[in-house]
Amino acid sequence: MKAGFLEKLIERLGRIGPEEVQNYFLRLAQEKGFLETVFHAIHEGIIVTDSKGRVTYLNDAACKLFGLEAADAIGKRLDERVRGLDWGSLTHSGGPLSRDMEIFYPENRFINFYIVPLMIESRDSVGGIGDSARPGSAIPATGQQVGHVLILRDITESRRTAQETIESERLNALTLLAAGVAHEIGNPLNSLHIHLQLMERKAQELDHQFLRAIRPTHPRLHPENVNTIVEEAVRFFAPEIQDRDMVVEQELRADLPLLQLDREQMKQAFYNVIKNSLEAMRRRGILRIRTDLDDTYVMVSFTDTGSGMSAENLSRVFEPYFTTKPSGTGLGLLIVRRIVREHGGELSIESSQGEGLTLTIRLPYVEKRIRMLEAGESKTPPQVAVAP
Numbered sequence: 494m495k496a497g498f499l500e501k502l503i504e505r506l507g508r509i510g511p512e513e514v515q516n517y518f519l520r521l522a523q524e525k526g527f528l529e530t531v532f533h534a535i536h537e538g539i540i541v542t543d544s545k546g547r548v549t550y551l552n553d554a555a556c557k558l559f560g561l562e563a564a565d566a567i568g569k570r571l572d573e574r575v576r577g578l579d580w581g582s583l584t585h586s587g588g589p590l591s592r593d594m595e596i597f598y599p600e601n602r603f604i605n606f607y608i609v610p611l612m613i614e615s616r617d618s619v620g621g622i623g624d625s626a627r628p629g630s631a632i633p634a635t636g637q638q639v640g641h642v643l644i645l646r647d648i649t650e651s652r653r654t655a656q657e658t659i660e661s662e663r664l665n666a667l668t669l670l671a672a673g674v675a676h677e678i679g680n681p682l683n684s685l686h687i688h689l690q691l692m693e694r695k696a697q698e699l700d701h702q703f704l705r706a707i708r709p710t711h712p713r714l715h716p717e718n719v720n721t722i723v724e725e726a727v728r729f730f731a732p733e734i735q736d737r738d739m740v741v742e743q744e745l746r747a748d749l750p751l752l753q754l755d756r757e758q759m760k761q762a763f764y765n766v767i768k769n770s771l772e773a774m775r776r777r778g779i780l781r782i783r784t785d786l787d788d789t790y791v792m793v794s795f796t797d798t799g800s801g802m803s804a805e806n807l808s809r810v811f812e813p814y815f816t817t818k819p820s821g822t823g824l825g826l827l828i829v830r831r832i833v834r835e836h837g838g839e840l841s842i843e844s845s846q847g848e849g850l851t852l853t854i855r856l857p858y859v860e861k862r863i864r865m866l867e868a869g870e871s872k873t874p875p876q877v878a879v880a881p
Contacts, residue, residue, distance in 0.1 A: 773799030
């Protein structure tokens with residue numbers, strides 16, 4: 494559409510006849526069809542809302558990103574169609590805003606969106622209409638906000654590539670360090686050759702565990718009873734629990750809904766958490782395992798009577814190879830977090846030095862659509878709470 498077409502049309506509304514009006518509407522319809530074709534061909538998602546957040550337009554890319562049908566979304570509030578979207582916080586500033594979000598449906602992806610107010614010029618009168626208007630006279634115009642435009646861009650691959658690059662650099666640094674140590678002590682200390690072989694085997698084992706901790710997998714989801722998986726994980730440690738005179742108290746809520754889970758992966762997550770709790774406690778320690786639910790999540794909490802963790806150590810629990818145990822690998826909780834996230838869940842830890850630790854896993858049974866990320870966040874931080 495040529496620049497100034499609409500303004501010329503508005504200025505002439507009072508002086509055009511019925512046939513000209515029909516011609517103008519035909520031209521507008523043609524231009525509308527052309528613009529829709531262009532918008533649907535764009536790879537970025539585009540959503541237009543009115544001032545109350547109701548969807549007035551969205552292109553094919555936006556429908557694909559959020560798993561929406563255009564016919565069902567038009568006229569509905571965007572935060573009703575995309576659960577987890579805080580529309581009020583995104584639009585209260587009144588200016589452009591850029592944020593990242595993590596989408597869990599229809600697939601786990603990271604999206605950057607740019608939201609900007611949609612303004613139009615409102616005129617007190619139009620040339621040729623109204624008593625005070627004079628043909629050809631300039632008419633004052635003021636800006637009026639009528640909605641918002643959202644531009645969505647899929648940044649999943651760039652985020653994952655950046656994360657993999659960081660982890661690869663860490664692994665390369667460790668590999669170079671190990672190679673340097675082997676070179677320096679290998680020649681003068683041939684008697685330690687067997688020990689170096691054992692160290693190499695251990696390093697390979699750690700590398701394998703590290704890849705398990707960070708490499709995305711595809712859970713095989715089936716309806717499962719969380720309580721049953723908890724009980725199976727506890728039974729695995731029965732001999733150790735008995736030998737060390739420990740007590741495991743299980744308070745498992747009986748009316749939990751079945752969840753879509755990968756049984757073996759979730760059992761591995763529970764196994765890692767229980768193993769950490771048992772290793773943190775002395776003889777006759779007590780581990781309390783409790784399941785519950787709220788409006789969105791089924792919660793599984795593990796509370797031990799161990800020595801707890803300081804605030805400094807608690808902030809580093811998800812760093813690769815960080816551990817407070819003499820023989821730990823520092824990868825157990827990293828694996829737990831990956832499994833929980835791939836099930837759309839959340840992980841939190843509460844602890845105080847000398848007063849034990851509580852780890853809570855939240856698994857959604859109500860469909861979870863997105864999780865908003867903080868502005869400027871380069872990677873997803875662990876959810877950690879420190880008791881006062």
